[in-house]
Amino acid sequence: MRPFLFVAIFLSVLGAGFFLFGSYATDHFTGAVKTEQRFEVRQNENILTLGTRLEESGIIYSRYTFVWYFVHEEKTRQLIAGQYALSGSLTVPELAVILTSGKTVSRDIKITFPEGWTFTKMAKRLTANDLPGEAFLVLVQTPLPGWRTQFDFLGDLPKGVSLEGYLFPDTYLFTPEATAEEIIIAMLQNFEKKYDATLRQGVARSGHALFAIVTLASIIEEEGRTKEERDMISDVFWKRIAIGQPLQSDATINYIHGTTRLQPTLKDTAAESLYNTYINKGLPLGPISSPSLVSLRAAIFPKSNPYFYFLVDANTGETVFSTTFEEHVRNRSLHGL
Secondary structure: OHHHHHHHHHHHHHHHHHHHHHHHHHHHOOOOOOOOEEEEEOOOOOHHHHHHHHHHOOOOOOHHHHHHHHHHOOOOOOOOOEEEEEOOOOOHHHHHHHHHHOOOOOOOEEEEOOOOOOHHHHHHHHHHOOOOHHHHHHHHHOOOOOHHHHOHHHOOOOOOOOOOOOOOOOEEEEOOOOOHHHHHHHHHHHHHHHOOHHHHHHHHHHOOOHHHHHHHHHHHHHHOOOHHHHHHHHHHHHHHHHHOOOOOOHHHHHHHHOOOOOOOOHHHHOOOOOOOOOOOOOOOOOOOOOOOHHHHHHHHOOOOOOOOEEEEOOOOOOEEEEOOHHHHHHHHHHOOO
8 A cells, every 4th residue: 555655645746846836837937028019819729729829929938837827727718819918027817817808909000101201101101011002002093083072172183193192191090901992091081081171161262272282281291390381381382383483392302303302403403304393383293292281271371471482401400581582592601502
């Protein structure tokens, strides 16, 4: 009987030791990766497979202590599938609370399109986030005919022109399965929301078509920094258009060449393009970016002033306005341009 007693005692001690180690490990051992990451618990996933993936992700120290805890606490059937925000700083009991309570996170992909971005930049950001950037690029350049009736503000959009300028810059949430059409519609719906009764009435009183307003707003976006500057620059540009004086906007030159120069070269300004406002009078072919609400308002409600010229000091970023060309030339010299 003694050998059997010895074996029984040994197994009891081993079991107690395993229990104590398991309890200690689950309460004190954590994963290697401390930053939060998205992790998906799959539908009907085996507990050992889940533990293995958690360990490989650095969220837990050991798959075995993870499995032991869930089996011991009878929680293996309480797991809820879904996306979770997890990090290696959590203990196994803390993980268990999250994974069995269904504290999932949204699967939506958060995308921010900054003010003044072109649709080309937007497409690249979509692609970088595993969304259909290439399809977006094609559809923006060849808008669906039905959108003109769905969104009345596209009524005066010239045929053959892209949606540049109408894709409202903002932060969006898209599902991983979102199509290019769904993404564009969401952005057009946002433009429609921002284009409220006050702006519509302002456009009607201005005597300008919305397409012209959006086009100028996209230029103002790049030319001015503050609301005050943009309101004044808007008045300068509308006056130039009225008297047939070229806008001479450096922003349009940068758009042609894909540059961000504060002072384009003479060669740059000589480029043959319908977007070149140095050699062509009036507005360019269309918007050069997606303007902010501030710039859109500036184009609709310009602030009256006596100026016809302005420049930006390369060192201070200050916008300096001038009434006459002679004064403008002096200011250029004073500010190193």
